[in-house]
Amino acid sequence: AQSVAQPEDQVNVAEGNPLTVKCTYSVSGNPYLFWYVQYPNRGLQFLLKYITGDNLVKGSYGFEAEFNKSQTSFHLKKPSALVSDSALYFCADDNYGQNFVFGPGTRLSVLP
Amino acid sequence: ETGVTQTPRHLVMGMTNKKSLKCEQHLGHNAMYWYKQSAKKPLELMFVYNFKEQTENNSVPSRFSPECPNSSHLFLHLHTLQPEDSALYLCASSQEMRQAYEQYFGPGTRLTVT
Numbered sequence: 001a002q003s004v005a006q007p008e009d010q011v012n013v014a015e016g017n018p019l020t021v022k023c024t025y026s027v028s029g030n031p032y033l034f035w036y037v038q039y040p041n042r043g044l045q046f047l048l049k050y051i052t053g054d055n056l057v058k059g060s061y062g063f064e065a066e067f068n069k070s071q072t073s074f075h076l077k078k079p080s081a082l083v084s085d086s087a088l089y090f091c092a093d094d095n096y097g098q099n100f101v102f103g104p105g106t107r108l109s110v111l112p
Numbered sequence: 113e114t115g116v117t118q119t120p121r122h123l124v125m126g127m128t129n130k131k132s133l134k135c136e137q138h139l140g141h142n143a144m145y146w147y148k149q150s151a152k153k154p155l156e157l158m159f160v161y162n163f164k165e166q167t168e169n170n171s172v173p174s175r176f177s178p179e180c181p182n183s184s185h186l187f188l189h190l191h192t193l194q195p196e197d198s199a200l201y202l203c204a205s206s207q208e209m210r211q212a213y214e215q216y217f218g219p220g221t222r223l224t225v226t
Contacts, residue, residue, distance in 0.1 A: 032212035043116070043202050043217030051212050090155065094212050099145075099168055102155040
C-alpha cells in the first residue's frame with residue numbers, strides 16, 4: 001500500500017512571500033496524488049490532483065503542485081501567500097483506487 | 113459546502129446513549145465514505161460504500177454501524193461509545209470509488225462522548 005508523508009507539522013510564512021508545503025509518497029507504481037485544505041470547523045476541500053501528464057498541476061485559489069518522480073514528492077506551492085491561506089493542508093494518495101491514504105497534515109500560518 | 117451536508121453539526125452523548133449521524137450528498141455521486149478525525153492523528157477511513165454496497169470496513173468497532181439506504185444518503189449509528197470516540201466525523205462522496213476521483217467532504221459532526 002502507498003503511504004504519504006508530510007515532514008513539517010507547521011509552516012510559517014509572511015504574507016506576500018511564496019509558500020511551499022511538502023509531501024512525499026512511498027515508491028510503488030504510478031501514484032495518484034491529491035491536495036486538500038481544511039479551514040477551522042470545516043470539512044476538507046479539494047485543491048488539485050495529479051494523475052498523469054504535465055508534472056506541474058494548477059488548482060484552486062492560485063495553488064499549484066509539482067510532481068517529481070525521482071524525488072517521490074508532490075509539493076504544494078503558491079507564489080504569494082495570503083493571510084486567508086492559513087489552514088491545515090493534507091496530501092493524499094488514492095492507494096491504487098482502493099481508498100485514500102492521507103498524510104498527517106501540515107498547519108500553514110501566514111503572518112500579516 | 114452545500115454539496116455534502118451533515119447533521120447534526122455538534123453532538124454530545126453519554127456512553128449509554130444511541131444516536132445517529134446523517135450525511136447527504138447532492139452531487140450525483142456513487143461512492144460515500146465515513147472518516148474519523150482526531151486531534152494529532154491522521155484522518156482515519158472507517159467505511160466505504162460504492163453503489164450502496166459496503167466495500168471497506170477498516171477494523172472499526174461494532175459500536176459504530178453504518179447504513180447506506182441509497183447513493184445519496186449515509187448514516188452512522190452510534191451506541192455504547194467510549195470517551196476516546198470523541199472526534200470530528202467527516203462524510204465524503206466521490207463519483208466512484210476508483211478511477212482517482214476526488215472526494216468532496218461535508219463539514220463534519222463534532223462528537224463528544226461523556
